[in-house]
Amino acid sequence: MVSKVTNIHVTGEAASQITIGRGLFSAVPEALGELVKKVLIIHTGSGAKQATALREQLQEAGYQALLAEVPDAENAKRIEVAAFCWQILGQTDFTRSDAIIGLGGGAVTDLAGFVGGCWLRGVKVVLIPTSVLGMVDAAIGGKTGINSAEGKNLIGVFAAPSRVLCDFETLQTLPRNEILAGFAEVVKCGFIAEPEILEILERDVAVASNPNSAEFQRLVELAVDVKAQVVSADFRDSSQREILNYGHTLGHAIEHSERYQWRHGVAVAIGMVYAAELGRLAGNLSERVVDRHRSILESLELPLSYSAARWEGLLSIMQRDKKTRAGMLRFVVLDDIAKPRILAGADHTLLRFAYDEISR
Known part of the structure; x- marks a missing residue:
């Protein structure tokens, strides 16, 4: 089992920290910070168990934590789904000192970043990707967006997350075909910049x-x-x-x-x-x-x-x-x-x- 924790930093306008390892849910309160009081956890049905466990952990730590369940995969990246999340934020009086957590695959982290980047012109966003694709690509870099009838990711904003937690424990129940599909983005990085990736594969x-x-x-x-x-x-x-x-x-x-x-x-x-x-x-x-x-x-x-x-x-x-x-x-x-x-x-x-x- 892999046990070490690695931190990688994005600098400049998109400044954020990506933490890679195991058992990282315990780091969520530290990632949110002391000023945050309310947290909206955006997740899919398949991630409901993880989201519920995270909410309970945050409530024990003194946060007001809410859940927003959204559709799986690209069906999450629709304007109607974003509007549903904004409605929750509005009805619960979310302020700029509150935060959104995106817990799920690449579609969920894209959606959560977009929702957070637009609400009050930007609130804190912490992303916990639960797929290989999310960990190596979608959750990193602040490109957020939703799809439209005209194409993919044509509607979006640049909004960097404050923290990304890549916890390999979230991959344990991921189907093998999902893991392999996510590796396309890993291979891409190998061909455009890092030959060591290709050699390892x-x-x-x-x-x-x-994942172990x-x-x-x-x-x-x-x-x-x-x-x-x-x-x-x-x-x-x-x-x-x-x-x-x-x-x-x-x-x-x-x-x-x-x-x-x-x-x-x-x-x-x-x-x-x-x-x-x-x-x-x-x-x-x-x-x-x-x-x-x-x-x-x-x-x-x-x-x-x-x-x-x-x-x-x-x-x-x-x-x-x-x-x-x-x-x-x-x-x-x-x-x-x-x-x-x-x-x-x-x-x-x-x-x-x-x-x-x-x-x-």
Whole structure:
């Protein structure tokens, strides 16, 4: 069992502390601070037991703790759900000295950050991600948002959490396929910035993806550190932070096409293979690195292809991607491992050729 606790800091405008380890619920009062009196814990039905235990702990510590149960996965990221949370805050007289806790996967932490960032133009938010995706990506960096009929995460605010607690004990009941789906974001960090991630996965993927192993904790720490460094340098996504969207342009379009019934990591895995093929066709990425994408993602039981018939619809959705500028599609591609760059304005024929390499 992993027992050590690691702290990683995001600096600058997005200043926050990410704590990684086990048994971290005991650190919640310290994370909230002495000024907080009321706490709203936003959680899903599957996390109700953990949320109830946390509420009881906070009440014993003298806080007024309330629960807000929201739908699972992307169904939580709707304006109606955010409005439900705001209604609770208003009816219970939440002030700027009170706090919100997001306890759940990436969708819950996105929602909680958005709710907290908008209420009174910003209240304290503490995030406790209970999925691999949440720990290494969604809960870190202050990008919050909800979905709309037009696309994913098009409505949101930049609102950094004051603290993120990544407690591996919350992963013990997580289904194996959920853990593997979350590893797509870990792999992404390996390809854009940290080759050690890829090496650990290639040595023994079963051990590396076991939440009780030292290798698992090392991978989470490496992925969190990658994101923390990027966000510290570019909180508002004006330049360097775009590299964190490797695989996401097509990935988000697939999620939209599947009406958000697919897990984020599953769609991003396909998106990374596409980005690798695009980098090969449009630049310097070697066939060897493209093959490495395929072998690592396949070892994690993640998909590598998507329907050939969906291309035109996906292209239309990608035109609304947040990275698009003046109607010009922009993709994160690689020239080599840890050498990402932006490919802007690629010819649609080239985009289609890359898609042909991953379609079925």
